[in-house]
Amino acid sequence: xxxxxxxxxxxxxxxxxxxxxxxxxxxxxxxxxxxxxxxxxxxxxxxxxxxxxxxxxxxxxxxxxxxxxxxxxxxxxxxxxxxxxxxxxxxxxxxxxxxxxxxxxxxxxxxxxxxxxxxxxxxxxxxxxxxxxxxxxxxxxxxxxxxxxxxxxxxxxxxxxxxxxxxxxxxxxxxxxxxxxxxxxxxxxxxxxxxxxxxxxxxxxxxxxxxxxxxxxxxxxxxxxxxxxxxxxxxxxxxxxxxxxxxxxxxxxxxxxxxxxxxxxxxxxxxxxxxxxxxxxxxxxxxxxxxxxxxxxxxxxxxxxxxxxxxxxxxxxxxxxxxxxxxxxxxxxxxxxxxxxxxxxxxxxxxxxxxxxxxxxxxxxxxxxxxxxxxxxxxxxxxxxxxxxxxxxxxxxx
Amino acid sequence: xxxxxxxxxxxxxxxxxxxxxxxxxxxxxxxxxxxxxxxxxxxxxxxxxxxxxxxxxxxxxxxxxxxxxxxxxxxxxxxxxxxxxxxxxxxxxxxxxxxxxxxxxxxxxxxxxxxxxxxxxxxxxxxxxxxxxxxxxxxxxxxxxxxxxxxxxxxxxxxxxxxxxxxxxxxxxxxxxxxxxxxxxxxxxxxxxxxxxxxxxxxxxxxxxxxxxxxxxxxxxxxxxxxxxxxxxxxxxxxxxxxxxxxxxxxxxxxxxxxxxxxxxxxxxxxxxxxxxxxxxxxxxxxxxxx
Numbered sequence: 083x084x085x086x087x088x089x090x091x092x093x094x095x096x097x098x099x100x101x102x103x104x105x106x107x108x109x110x111x112x113x114x115x116x117x118x119x120x121x122x123x124x125x126x127x128x129x130x131x132x133x134x135x136x137x138x139x140x141x142x143x144x145x146x147x148x149x150x151x152x153x154x155x156x157x158x159x160x161x162x163x164x165x166x167x168x169x170x171x172x173x174x175x176x177x178x179x180x181x182x183x184x185x186x187x188x189x190x191x192x193x194x195x196x197x198x199x200x201x202x203x204x205x206x207x208x209x210x211x212x213x214x215x216x217x218x219x220x221x222x223x224x225x226x227x228x229x230x231x232x233x234x235x236x237x238x239x240x241x242x243x244x245x246x247x248x249x250x251x252x253x254x255x256x257x258x259x260x261x262x263x264x265x266x267x268x269x270x271x272x273x274x275x276x277x278x279x280x281x282x283x284x285x286x287x288x289x290x291x292x293x294x295x296x297x298x299x300x301x302x303x304x305x306x307x308x309x310x311x312x313x314x315x316x317x318x319x320x321x322x323x324x325x326x327x328x329x330x331x332x333x334x335x336x337x338x339x340x341x342x343x344x345x346x347x348x349x350x351x352x353x354x355x356x357x358x359x360x361x362x363x364x365x366x367x368x369x370x371x372x373x374x375x376x377x378x379x380x381x382x383x384x385x386x387x388x389x390x391x392x393x394x395x396x397x398x399x400x401x402x403x404x405x406x407x408x409x410x411x412x413x414x415x416x417x418x419x420x421x422x423x424x425x426x427x428x429x430x431x432x433x434x435x436x437x438x439x440x441x442x443x444x445x446x447x448x449x450x451x452x453x454x455x456x457x458x459x460x461x462x463x464x465x466x467x468x469x470x471x472x473x474x475x476x477x478x479x480x
Numbered sequence: 481x482x483x484x485x486x487x488x489x490x491x492x493x494x495x496x497x498x499x500x501x502x503x504x505x506x507x508x509x510x511x512x513x514x515x516x517x518x519x520x521x522x523x524x525x526x527x528x529x530x531x532x533x534x535x536x537x538x539x540x541x542x543x544x545x546x547x548x549x550x551x552x553x554x555x556x557x558x559x560x561x562x563x564x565x566x567x568x569x570x571x572x573x574x575x576x577x578x579x580x581x582x583x584x585x586x587x588x589x590x591x592x593x594x595x596x597x598x599x600x601x602x603x604x605x606x607x608x609x610x611x612x613x614x615x616x617x618x619x620x621x622x623x624x625x626x627x628x629x630x631x632x633x634x635x636x637x638x639x640x641x642x643x644x645x646x647x648x649x650x651x652x653x654x655x656x657x658x659x660x661x662x663x664x665x666x667x668x669x670x671x672x673x674x675x676x677x678x679x680x681x682x683x684x685x686x687x688x689x690x691x692x693x694x695x696x697x698x699x700x701x702x703x704x705x706x707x708x709x710x711x712x713x714x715x716x717x718x719x720x721x722x723x724x725x726x727x728x729x730x731x732x733x734x735x736x737x738x739x740x741x742x743x744x745x746x747x748x749x750x751x752x753x754x755x756x757x758x759x760x761x762x763x764x765x766x767x768x769x770x771x
Contacts, residue, residue, distance in 0.1 A: 139732065139733075139735060330752050331729040331730065331732075331742075331745075331752050332732055333729055333730075334730050335726060336725065336727070336728065338713070338726075339712065339714060374726035374727050392727070397716040398668065398714065402641070404642075408638075426553055427615075430612075430618065453615045456618060456646075468636070469605050469608040
């Protein structure tokens with residue numbers, strides 16, 4: 083195993099004088115510094131613009147949640163388990179929002195064993211209801227990193243080559259109980275191109291460092307709940323695809339939505355294939371999506387048809403991933419005094435009052451701080467640039 | 481009833497494409513752009529009157545720019561009192577409404593007078609106007625009403641979809657009131673954000689439709705009988721022929737859609753692995769030695 087030079091630990095570095103960050107102005111107030119810190123907070127986005135790198139759009143992600151004894155610790159309110167499960171619900175929502183054609187599965191580990199909470203699926207509701215029910219589980223015993231990774235690997239190794247295979251481990255304990263050598267498992271994971279990332283809740287554990295380094299993932303330890311949320315958000319974005327992942331044409335179906343009302347003579351209520359496993363309620367519905375190949379009915383997309391195996395999506399689901407392929411450049415920050423031109427934000431028409439304005443490098447329009455954040459996080463296109471009608475289009479629908 | 485402190489913003493995006501409206505003036509002289517804006521002003525006034533904390537914004541969507549007709553940044557609060565010569569009669573009229581109407585008519589006159597239409601830019605910049613509407617409605621509960629006149633512009637598809645997803649994420653409802661031809665983009669927008677789509681059968685009754693269908697906000701719509709949802713065609717168009725297809729092949733790298741299998745993706749030029757049928761090894765039968 084290669085030994086890369088490890089980063090120096092914090093206690094090995096020099097002496098830092100952290101109190102010097104705060105500066106008082108003439109009247110002795112800290113207001114200017116506090117505003118500065120708040121302003122920087124608003125702008126604190128990890129701006130990893132990968133540029134023209136191929137991204138793994140169809141992702142199969144397993145989340146391993148440690149439910150061992152240490153999760154009952156109350157350093158995250160009300161306890162680590164409840165806080166983690168709440169953030170996981172947020173993560174599942176955001177993940178399916180940004181990657182609509184991907185799938186997630188959840189594994190929990192405790193008492194030296196690992197079990198699947200939910201299987202790999204593309205429907206967020208199933209995962210969220212399972213997470214809500216899991217709040218009542220008792221945290222006991224030690225986690226087993228080997229068993230959980232083994233369980234994830236058994237499912238992921240059958241996934242097609244063009245998808246990205248990932249595991250995210252939320253690891254709170256400082257120990258793990260494994261039935262055999264974990265370094266062999268790490269070698270196998272590396273061979274199967276499965277990328278493992280870890281979010282630690284207690285402290286840095288060496289086996290996790292090696293695991294993530296070998297498989298190409300990231301390892302972070304949280305500082306507090308806000309930091310935990312930020313780290314989870316970082317994993318929502320699609321990672322760069324490894325060079326050896328295959329590219330292929332995936333056959334997909336685009337079903338029509340049949341809306342029928344009770345007054346329609348021809349419409350008959352029928353069962354949806356996705357509810358066959360549910361015992362809750364009869365599940366008869368009038369309208370739905372019909373698979374173009376086998377005419378099986380489903381109530382929601384995206385879904386994989388149980389009868390014929392065709393992946394069913396709708397065109398907006400693919401369109402939602404486009405902004406990853408054409409990422410926006412960051413705007414240039416300029417102090418308000420240097421800016422010439424009308425002191426109005428182009429997007430919201432409000433007056434520019436913050437200490438800096440943001441200029442788009444293409445169309446040179448000015449934006450305020452909130453609009454800049456909104457444009458980069460949610461909108462993904464500059465409101466002034468799209469007025470120029472010179473935007474290239476890659477695919478169009480009617 | 482909404483609570484007293486809740487600010488609710490209505491943004492009306494009006495399509496003022498001069499080419500379409502010019503042709504419309506020749507087709508049907510009784511319904512022109514000024515009549516349309518009169519109806520919009522009636523609706524805007526009604527919205528402001530419904531609740532003290534309601535706010536209004538009107539954006540004109542032109543071929544070259546999107547301009548905020550109201551609130552206009554060139555008018556400051558004190559100016560309105562001095563301009564008696566230009567304004568309409570104010571006896572007994574609520575001042576806010578009078579100022580609003582004056583600003584709108586002044587701004588739209590300036591907009592139409594100063595912009596020149598160049599030959600190749602004939603499509604309304606609807607995506608851009610919607611983006612500006614979204615940015616202006618960030619801090620408060622808001623909804624957007626689009627009054628569409630001209631046809632769809634296919635070049636704006638990607639920006640349009642970005643705007644729709646941003647609106648859905650911030651729970652902003654997009655309603656559409658279509659005057660002439662059906663618009664697939666707006667149908668998708670209304671379906672995804674949960675808004676109302678209506679193609680008006682009679683243009684001269686625009687004010688009626690605006691007040692009866694589009695004035696109530698999202699909370700009250702469950703108690704009204706509104707036009708039924710339209711059937712939205714979510715099929716994708718293949719990249720090679722632009723036909724709508726039900727089953728297609730999607731490139732895993734750039735997500736472009738093809739109707740037939742091809743060894744190379746034309747958008748991102750990746751070569752694909754062609755799945756070959758598996759080789760079946762003939763099984764050797766062991767011959768039992770004859771006894």
